[in-house]
Every structure is written in C-alpha cells, then in structure tokens.
Amino acid sequence: MPLNCNLPINKQQKALLTCEAFWTFSLSHYKKQGVQSAALALQDKHKGNVNLALLLIWLDSLNIQFPPLHITLLESSLNTTDALLTSYRALRKKIKQTGVIELYQQALQFELHLEKQQQTDLIETVLRIELKQANQQNSLLHIYCCSLNAESLYLSLQAKKGA
Structure with a gap:
C-alpha cells in the first residue's frame, strides 16, 4: 500500500471527537509553555483562528487527518462566531481599561462561552468530513500555519521542545 494511502478512522477514534473532549484538550494544551503567546501571535499578527489551530493540533495528536482543502x-464554519469574537474581544479590552474587575470577569466568561460555541461549530463540521488515520507525513497544523505565513509559530503551538 502506498505511504500516502490512509485508512478511514474507526468507530472508537470517531467516538473521541466530542465537544467536551476538545474543550478539555484545548484548556490543557493552551496552558503549556509558549502556546498562549504563539496562539495570540497567530491570531493577532497572522489573522489565524486559535480554535481551529487547537483543533488541528488535537487531530494531529490523535493521528487523524483529512484532505487539507x-x-x-x-x-x-467559523464566520459567524469569528465576527462576534473579534468585536467582543475589543469590547472586553476596553472594559479591562476601566478597572471594573467584576464587569471584566463577566465579559471574559461570555467570551469563553463564544469560544466554546466556536469549538462546537468546528466539531460539528469536522464530523462531516471524511477523516483518515494520519500517515505522519503531513501535519494539519503545519499546513494551516504555512497557509497563514506563520510557519515560525508551528513548533510553539505544538508545545514541542526547541521552539
């Protein structure tokens, strides 16, 4: 069998792809050294989507991939929530400048709610794609970073040593 011929994922692998599992992975991965700063650079400097990057990191870690197109x-699938999040982030930053901590915390909680909705949208979409077992040749995250001209952030987003 050629090296680039991937097998479909099995039922157990597909069962792992839940909104809750993705959220848990994301919270844990985002706390790793260097990931937050790389994610914010991806978002702010390269106009990338952090939740999409986290999804691709997660799928790579599960050895699941799909055609890069x-x-x-x-x-x-992120169009609606992305516009909301962008506006809301700007508002939250203005609230932070006021020094009203309680209002800022409420704004942050609502932003996290939007982030969770965005992750739900991503999972619903990815489950409609024909998923394959990864052949370890192409990282979805690497492909995404290259498409954004953000290849320098790849190792940091993965939380790999040497980044």
Whole structure:
C-alpha cells in the first residue's frame, strides 16, 4: 500500500471527537509553555483562528487527518462566531481599561462561552468530513500555519521542545 494511502478512522477514534473532549484538550494544551503567546501571535499578527489551530493540533495528536482543502470548510464554519469574537474581544479590552474587575470577569466568561460555541461549530463540521488515520507525513497544523505565513509559530503551538 502506498505511504500516502490512509485508512478511514474507526468507530472508537470517531467516538473521541466530542465537544467536551476538545474543550478539555484545548484548556490543557493552551496552558503549556509558549502556546498562549504563539496562539495570540497567530491570531493577532497572522489573522489565524486559535480554535481551529487547537483543533488541528488535537487531530494531529490523535493521528487523524483529512484532505487539507477541508481547512477552508472549517474556516467557513467559523464566520459567524469569528465576527462576534473579534468585536467582543475589543469590547472586553476596553472594559479591562476601566478597572471594573467584576464587569471584566463577566465579559471574559461570555467570551469563553463564544469560544466554546466556536469549538462546537468546528466539531460539528469536522464530523462531516471524511477523516483518515494520519500517515505522519503531513501535519494539519503545519499546513494551516504555512497557509497563514506563520510557519515560525508551528513548533510553539505544538508545545514541542526547541521552539
């Protein structure tokens, strides 16, 4: 069998792809050294989506992939929440400047709610894509970073040593 011929994922692998599991992974991965700063650089300097990057990191870690052209389908699924999040982040930053901590915390909690909705949208979309077992040759995250001209952030987003 050629090296680039991937097998479909099995039922056990597909069962792992839940909103809760993705959220848990994301919270844990985001806390790793260097990930937060790389994610914010991806978002602010390269106009990338942190939740999409986290999804691709998660899928890479589960040895699951799909044809890279489907990344644009995932990006499209974020159109509604991305516009909301961008506006809300700006508002939250203004609230932070007021020094009203309680209001800032409420704004942050609502932003996290939007982030969770965005992750739900991503999972719903990824489950409609034909998923394959990864052949270890192409990282979805690497492909995404290259498409954003953010290849320098790849290792830091993965939380790999030497970044």
